[in-house]
Amino acid sequence: MYGKGLRPLSIATVVGIAAALLLVFFYAPLDADQGFIQKIFYLHVPLAITALVGFILGGAFAIAHLRSGNRKWDAYSYVAIHMSVIFGVAVLITGSIWAKASWGHWWVWDEPTLVSFLIVFLMYATYYPFRYAIEDPERQARYASVFAVTAGAFVPLNFMAVRMAQSLVHPRVFATANGGLPGSMMFTFLVCLAATALLWVTLVKLELTAKSASGQLKRLRRALDAPAPGASGSRIAPEVG
Amino acid sequence: MTASRIAYMTILAKDLRAELRTLQSLPAMALFATTTFVIFRFGLDRTQLSGSLAAGVLWATLLFAALLGVNRLFVAEREEGGFDAIRLAPIDRSALFAAKATALFAYLAVLELVVVPIFALFFLGSAAALGPLVAVLLLADLGIAATGTLISSMAVHSRARDLLGPLVLLPLVVPLMIAATGASEPLLAAGGPGYHRFGGWLAVLSLYDLIFLLLGWAVFDFLLED
Numbered sequence: 001m002y003g004k005g006l007r008p009l010s011i012a013t014v015v016g017i018a019a020a021l022l023l024v025f026f027y028a029p030l031d032a033d034q035g036f037i038q039k040i041f042y043l044h045v046p047l048a049i050t051a052l053v054g055f056i057l058g059g060a061f062a063i064a065h066l067r068s069g070n071r072k073w074d075a076y077s078y079v080a081i082h083m084s085v086i087f088g089v090a091v092l093i094t095g096s097i098w099a100k101a102s103w104g105h106w107w108v109w110d111e112p113t114l115v116s117f118l119i120v121f122l123m124y125a126t127y128y129p130f131r132y133a134i135e136d137p138e139r140q141a142r143y144a145s146v147f148a149v150t151a152g153a154f155v156p157l158n159f160m161a162v163r164m165a166q167s168l169v170h171p172r173v174f175a176t177a178n179g180g181l182p183g184s185m186m187f188t189f190l191v192c193l194a195a196t197a198l199l200w201v202t203l204v205k206l207e208l209t210a211k212s213a214s215g216q217l218k219r220l221r222r223a224l225d226a227p228a229p230g231a232s233g234s235r236i237a238p239e240v241g
Numbered sequence: 242m243t244a245s246r247i248a249y250m251t252i253l254a255k256d257l258r259a260e261l262r263t264l265q266s267l268p269a270m271a272l273f274a275t276t277t278f279v280i281f282r283f284g285l286d287r288t289q290l291s292g293s294l295a296a297g298v299l300w301a302t303l304l305f306a307a308l309l310g311v312n313r314l315f316v317a318e319r320e321e322g323g324f325d326a327i328r329l330a331p332i333d334r335s336a337l338f339a340a341k342a343t344a345l346f347a348y349l350a351v352l353e354l355v356v357v358p359i360f361a362l363f364f365l366g367s368a369a370a371l372g373p374l375v376a377v378l379l380l381a382d383l384g385i386a387a388t389g390t391l392i393s394s395m396a397v398h399s400r401a402r403d404l405l406g407p408l409v410l411l412p413l414v415v416p417l418m419i420a421a422t423g424a425s426e427p428l429l430a431a432g433g434p435g436y437h438r439f440g441g442w443l444a445v446l447s448l449y450d451l452i453f454l455l456l457g458w459a460v461f462d463f464l465l466e467d
Contacts, residue, residue, distance in 0.1 A: 164442075
């Protein structure tokens with residue numbers, strides 16, 4: 001039931017990513033300062049923004065779950081967080097590569113956005129052990145939602161605290177916000193952001209579809225495996241209906 | 242007095258009395274913290290600490306000692322059927338959150354009353370920083386009490402409860418620790434207490450406390466539903 005629209009969405013994603021890559025390599029100008037390596041910006045920053053928005057969306061879905069009690073929202077929340085954690089791994093790897101190329105170290109503590117992202121990532125990485133340590137499925141869904149809401153509130157607080165912990169005199173090496181970007185770079189960046197967001201939505205939809213399909217399969221299996229009415233000796237009377 | 246207020250007072254009094262009679266958490270927390278100071282003495286190979294090093298040692302120790310208390314917070318409720326009793330009673334469930342958070346806050350305050358003077362005795366040249374440090378300690382305690390109660394109440398229902406509480410709580414209190422160490426660092430500086438960005442850090446601590454107290458209060462109902 002989640003599968004509807006998956007095909008056009010996938011096609012749009014492929015087209016979007018292809019367009020984004022073409023723009024990155026053939027349209028956007030080379031950065032005067034950093035040269036070719038700056039192109040990783042078009043991958044790293046959209047991934048980071050998508051992952052963060054995904055975490056916040058996970059929190060919003062969790063609120064919907066807690067308010068309505070509908071388990072569908074818990075599945076949405078879980079898949080949103082799951083996909084954002086995967087994107088988060090990519091953010092940390094691309095950030096690390098960028099740091100190595102432009103500062104000579106695989107990890108730098110001076111870049112508050114990257115450090116904040118690491119802490120957010122570590123927070124959400126505990127979502128899995130937390131969720132799967134709770135056995136009762138109904139309780140699991142509820143507690144996971146409370147976790148998602150709590151972590152969602154934690155994200156902006158964490159960014160604030162980390163930014164404040166940087167000494168004020170330290171110069172920002174480059175603006176991760178869109179402050180000083182020339183028009184052509186800005187346009188490329190926005191296309192990349194849209195393509196990455198599309199990829200996220202497609203993957204979320206795909207996982208939801210797979211989850212719902214495997215759930216249906218499990219239900220069908222159980223129905224098949226159940227002893228036919230009247231066949232089992234232990235039953236006193238055959239079930240009605 | 243409203244019914245919730247009575248429930249809150251009753252649960253809190255029960256918790257404090259139980260702790261006073263069994264002494265399950267507090268002595269262990271204090272002993273743990275003191276031993277950790279000794280380990281830092283050798284691990285860092287310093288007999289005097291100041292500035293960021295002093296703030297780091299103090300807060301890392303207090304946080305890990307607090308985790309011991311957090312882990313124990315709901316164990317009795319779970320094992321002796323306290324949760325069922327609360328669910329049966331016609332009271333606001335948030336009263337349990339408020340009472341447990343207050344109890345944890347009280348444990349932390351008592352812990353620091355014992356352990357912070359020991360820290361000063363071990364590592365600090367003077368006790369001048371301890372006065373303003375109280376404000377930082379109290380605000381950070383409030384944050385740990387709010388998040389600790391929330392996480393502990395969930396972790397206690399899981400398979401790996403002793404593992405899960407610290408696992409989830411540690412990243413959650415990172416912003417709180419950033420602010421607490423940020424405020425403590427100039428206070429513990431070698432040349433006497435300084436107040437560099439003290440107000441800003443206290444504001445971050447207060448904001449953290451406010452957000453997670455409200456959040457805990459709001460979501461706690463969902464944790465007791467069954």
